[in-house]
Amino acid sequence: MSFLSNIFGKKEPKLPFDFSVFKTDMHSHLIPGIDDGSESLENSLEMIKEFASLGYTKLVTTPHIMSDYFKNSPETILPGLDKVKQALTENNINITLEAAAEYYLDEFFIQKIKEKNILSFGNNYVLFELPFMSEPPQLAETTFELQMAGFKPILAHPERYGYWHNNLEKLQEQKDKGVLLQINLLSVIGHYGPEVQKAAEKLIENNLFDLVGSDCHRIQHLEALKNATIKESILRKIEARAINATI
Ligand SMILES: [Fe+2]
Numbered sequence: 695m696s697f698l699s700n701i702f703g704k705k706e707p708k709l710p711f712d713f714s715v716f717k718t719d720m721h722s723h724l725i726p727g728i729d730d731g732s733e734s735l736e737n738s739l740e741m742i743k744e745f746a747s748l749g750y751t752k753l754v755t756t757p758h759i760m761s762d763y764f765k766n767s768p769e770t771i772l773p774g775l776d777k778v779k780q781a782l783t784e785n786n787i788n789i790t791l792e793a794a795a796e797y798y799l800d801e802f803f804i805q806k807i808k809e810k811n812i813l814s815f816g817n818n819y820v821l822f823e824l825p826f827m828s829e830p831p832q833l834a835e836t837t838f839e840l841q842m843a844g845f846k847p848i849l850a851h852p853e854r855y856g857y858w859h860n861n862l863e864k865l866q867e868q869k870d871k872g873v874l875l876q877i878n879l880l881s882v883i884g885h886y887g888p889e890v891q892k893a894a895e896k897l898i899e900n901n902l903f904d905l906v907g908s909d910c911h912r913i914q915h916l917e918a919l920k921n922a923t924i925k926e927s928i929l930r931k932i933e934a935r936a937i938n939a940t941i
Pocket of ligand 1: 723796
């Protein structure tokens with residue numbers, strides 16, 4: 695069908711997300727005032743209410759932990775989580791909220807892994823991200839250390855690393871080593887530009903992804919996702935993967 699449509703120059707239909715298929719979102723920035731995400735408790739509640747109304751039942755929020763920029767730790771994240779959870783109860787917002795972190799791959803991260811001072815979620819999953827400029831030389835060492843410590847690494851938004859856009863083998867290599875790949879829904883709708891959108895579609899078409907997440911930092915991100923439509927073939931692949939996800 696899509697083959698014939700292509701021949702006759704017909705455009706593939708575009709559809710909105712059905713967020714209730716996802717149930718759990720495992721990448722967001724919803725703890726107020728500790729990273730570049732939510733700025734206030736009010737912001738957090740507004741976003742979480744929107745997640746619930748879209749059909750999500752569980753959120754694992756993942757504040758940045760990044761060298762000198764976001765010096766977070768369990769000591770800043772967990773009390774923040776308690777505050778938000780208390781406000782959810784007070785405001786009758788019915789959704790499960792947990793917290794882990796999005797670790798930036800730097801020397802502090804390796805140190806924390808060695809100390810086993812890591813916030814994981816679910817079945818020992820650890821979300822981490824890479825620099826956007828170039829592949830870090832300590833990538834293999836870090837994922838190895840994570841796995842040796844009993845964690846299951848999840849690489850955040852592989853489609854956003856431009857240095858891999860023409861090198862899918864690198865991502866296949868990560869998968870072969872047991873690193874899970876998490877694509878941002880915001881990439882799929884073109885929020886970071888056409889290059890990243892194209893990369894996200896390529897990974898999805900090639901089944902080079904394990905999870906999708908929102909990476910929501912502010913209410914505008916949720917509004918953009920709610921109002922977006924995406925190619926039907928891409929949507930179906932995302933939905934199939936989300937249904938089979940065990941997180
Ligand atoms: Fe993030």
